[in-house]
Amino acid sequence: MLTEQLLAPVPGGTGRYTRELAAALAATAPEGWTVTGVVSRHGDPSAAVIPGVAGPRVLPLPRSALIAAWERGVPLWPGGDAVHAPTPLAPPVAKRGRSLVVTVHDTVPWTHPDTLTPRGANWHRKVIARARARANAIVVPTAVVAAELDQHAPGPAPVTVIGHGVPAALASPPDPVTATVITERLRLPEHYVLAVGTVEPRKGLDLLVTAMAQAQAPNLPLVVAGPAGWGGLDLAELADQAGLARDRLRVLGRVSDTELAVVLHRATVLAAPSRSEGFGLPVLEAMAAGVPVVHSDAPALVEVAGGTGTLVPTREPIALARALREVVDARGDHGAAGRRLAESITAARRRAAGFTWTRAAEALWRLHVDLHRSARAELR
Template sequence: MPELVVLTDQLLAPVPGGTGRYTRELARALAATAPSGWTVTGVVARCADPSAAQIDGVEGPRMLPVPRPVLARLWQRGVPLWPGGDAVHAPTPLSPTVVKRGRTLVATVHDAVPWTHPETLTPHGAQWHRTMVSRLMRRAGGIVVPTEAVAKELAEHVAGSAPVHVVGHGVPEALTEEPADADAVARRLELPPRYVLAVGTLEPRKGIDVLIAAMDLPEAPDLPVLLVGVTGWGRVDVSSERVRSLGSLTDAELAVVLHRATLLALPSRAEGFGLPLLEAMAAGVPVVHSDAPALVEVAGGAGFTSRRGDPKSLVAALRTVVDEPAVAREAVARGRTRAAEFTWRGAAESVWAVHLGLGTHS
């Protein structure tokens, strides 16, 4: 019986972030759409407690013999440590770069930030990603990217013969509607009646500093800002009277916070896809986003665009949503239609097509 191994170690990272969401949702959908006879197994680095990497429908997780830091170094050095399976899908560049004979490897590369905006990463992180992605582009059977924007940027910066396939993300069912106890959740979180929401790891490339600077301008909408996400690397100053951080939330809590937001702001300096944008459009929430190419692509004209790094441009977009409700309602309708084009099931079926198209599996 052929086995697809999905490297789910990102779920055990200190800050799983958007790639953690991607890993869980894609692995679950791959298991739900597996061709007859195939099994899907999660594999992680050695750790004390792998329970955070347990996924409905996915076998395991099975553990490799070394912890994550060692595994990252071994694979970066090209050590041929194969994680098992007839086919391997790496949802992040944490991946083997030497493929075992008779086996196949496909990896997801989420963005080209290590080349286009290296200053938004740690020097070590940028170098590690450049090394791993470059090797995967040469040695993997296929590369999955979330947008045409990322495909174009990789083609400009990375040499390699691996075919690149554009496969978008989806929206988790848990975020499509509010839970039955939504009002109780809202009271517990002390949600204000109207607010600007920002979702994402608090790190420099997310542009939260631009949002805070925009909301401190005198012409900004008179709304508080709620931040959802844990602190990543780099110092992001969120000290403003208008800003409150909710930290990390469960999916049920996030569904309530998302559905009740006046608008979602995503002023990122760089993105490969922008999951919060898609999730907000699916929830019927107006979206203001930067002109990062991937965000413009995913929004498909259903969002309000501002210039990256420009607080005044961001304020103008925010005010359009707040001051022109009819325009905002039209954008919401376009957003729902656009979001309906993206599903995790569709993403998984496309990823399966990439794996099966390599033609080495019986």
């Protein structure tokens, strides 16, 4: 399994996917199979160490040279009888008698190229199209992405939908002592609106800041958990421009999983105003934690939430502000609104329980084992 994303400056959601899926694959490996992580040459590959996963094995080329080699069709095989690429960074073609599966997380390079750098959008379109043409199979996280991929990057590689999962550490409340220590260290407010994700244009955090400054918004602080990404979004500056008081914005930056568990379980409501998503892990994780979700009408978020969240149109901060206010008010309501919200939270927990990394790994193993048998049969 290529675990290169774990060594990226900002691993993001694909980094979490890589780590969680690799660990689950190792834990569910069929008899005779082992899972080894593979990375390009780095001075310190320790960030790609995953419990239960062998390696990481280091390829002879640094990242930039590896990308260039694969772009030029150099058949540098990462090793193993089967390779899983959890991002579009993958060998140009499967080795004879062996299989290659590539995960494509979204079709943003086609549908929302303005939310990526021009170079990033071009590169992703190229490598995704190549994978669709030459890999043995493509994995996507939602049916939405599968349909969009057929539209924008058709090809012979079959597409399988395999959803993400929720780590046990995020589904269950942290122990009280840990929660108290982390709450004090991060200076978390008693009640707050939470957003989780890399701070970049696609996540819609600029819209959220604008929404929270409106008179229709709940009178709560906004807490943002996630590292800074590309695009140079300065949330504090955006807050000043929108008229949101500085004491109502708390930007935590990158947090550990243990910290995220505390931040998530203490939240009053999760806001997910993304312009586009392929899946939306924070939405699923909030559902599992029993935190109500207000999300945009990005199709993948609609699919993941399954009607258990509060839906708002993308790019409409007033609608977002009102929806957040309604959810916050309902949390303290003992009447019909409170009961409806409680029912939605229960339904969300039940839906989230169907998404596990173990289930995702088992589905991926079935795909890999079947492809491997076919590949070996072709040699005979």
